[in-house]
Amino acid sequence: MGLAGRGPFFIFPQRSEARKKKLKILQWQHFVPGYDRWFDEVLAREWGQKHDTDVIVHHIPFWEINARALAEVKASSGHDLVMFTSPPASYESHVIDHAGIYKEIAGRQGQMIKLAHLSTFNPSTKKYFAFADSYVPVAFNYVRDYWEHIGYTYGPTTYDSLREGAKQIRKSLGIPCGLGLAPELDSNVALHGLLWSFGGLVQDASGNVVINSKETIEALHYVRGLYQESQTAEVFNWNPYSNDRALLGGKISGAVNAVSIARQAEREMPELSDRIMMNPSLRGLANWRACPHITSCYVVWRFAENQEGAKQFLVDLADNLGTGFKVSGFCNFPCFPKTVPDLKKQLENDSSASPPHKYMATEDTLLWTSNIGYPGYATPAVEEVFNTFVIPKMFAAVAKGKLTPKDGADTAEREVKQIFDKWKSSRTQNSGANSL
Secondary structure (H helix, E strand, C coil), X not given: CCCCCCCCCXXXXXXXXXXXXXXXXXXXXXXXXXXXXXXXXXXXXXXXXXXXXXXXXXXXXXXXXXXXXXXXXXXXXXXXXXXXXXXXXXXXXXXCCCHHHHHHHHHHHCCCCHHHHHHHEECXXXXXXXXXXXXXXXXXXXXXXXXXXXXXXXXXXXXXXXHHHHHHHHHHHCCCCCCCCCCCHHHHHXXXXXXXXXXXXXXCCCCCECCCCHHHHHHHHHHHHHHHHHCCHHHHHCCCCHHXXXXXXXXXXXXXXXXXXXXXXXHHCHHHHHHEEEECCCECCCCCCECCCEEEEEEEECCCCCHHHHHHHHHHHHHCHHHHHHHCCCCCEECCHHHCCXXXXXXXXXXXXXXXXXXXXXXXXXXXXXXCXXXXXXXXXXXXXXXXXXXXXXXXXXXXXXXXXXHHHHHHHHHXXXXXXXXXXXXXXXXXXXXX
């Protein structure tokens, strides 16, 4: 590319092919298949043609990404770009500083949202350990006719109305509620949001462990009551797709999840599509907070063979976030709002939705969606708490009656403090060097 315009030169096909650059990308299999088709067949292909690069994209289930990334770190070899589905703070010492990427994009697309900054910046080292292009917010998805049956025409909007309504539905229709209590992503996300909405926190803004609080205990009382009144033991053994299948099969009255549930209904069960409705994340007694279902965080490895290509790809990806939002079925909300200036207009009138304004439930998502680690930064300790499912395990133990709410908070505090202390004792805390 640097030779363009410098005069005549010869290209030998065999040699040119041998010298052709490669860009290897590892990322998840999106909930909405259309996004992966666009990413691979349009975005990556056209970018590769423009930059004379073979772009190779590998998609794997999101729960396999961390193990694959760890293997690449140990081998100092692998992909140039890896997309994590939550902030990968523990990999900081193995990645480049992504500040330059953010800076270049800011000149073209404006500043990132606060969620992106808190998810990818280490205030101690002043390094951006990842680049967040988008996030997938959650909503409360529910079966309309079940809630209409008990007089809730527009479904629940608060945790109080969820508990009261779910109890009535279980009693009158025999249909349980679908709040997950298993060590898996959907339960993890839902219960973090519930904890925050009751005023409970894993850490405060300064990174101190504060999980053992009266607010956490109140949240544990709530979940125990909800389980006893309106759930079944199946929620303790769910996998990441269980509540999707249960809701689409009419086996639960509602679930916290991304809007991908409704999109799946449109693709596979159009006759049921208008039964699946959604509300914004539910309001709690103390707050209105939700955890992103996915926080798309790309990293460029320090050992990447094509670092410059990887950085340029992310810059150009930001230019295409508007298309990404659309082809993801409104799942991928941009971390640079200027890239989708008509976001609310698209949500208000979607030709695939029944009714067309269904997805307006997420129009104000930034009012109630916070980063993992809220109200502080995403750190290796927060990452470990999230990835080892400390919060779902706490709620499950109390719901099962194995621990009282107070004992549940005490136990979680010991586990969280042990994780935080492990990272604090490391000479390279917030770098991840000792844990990988």
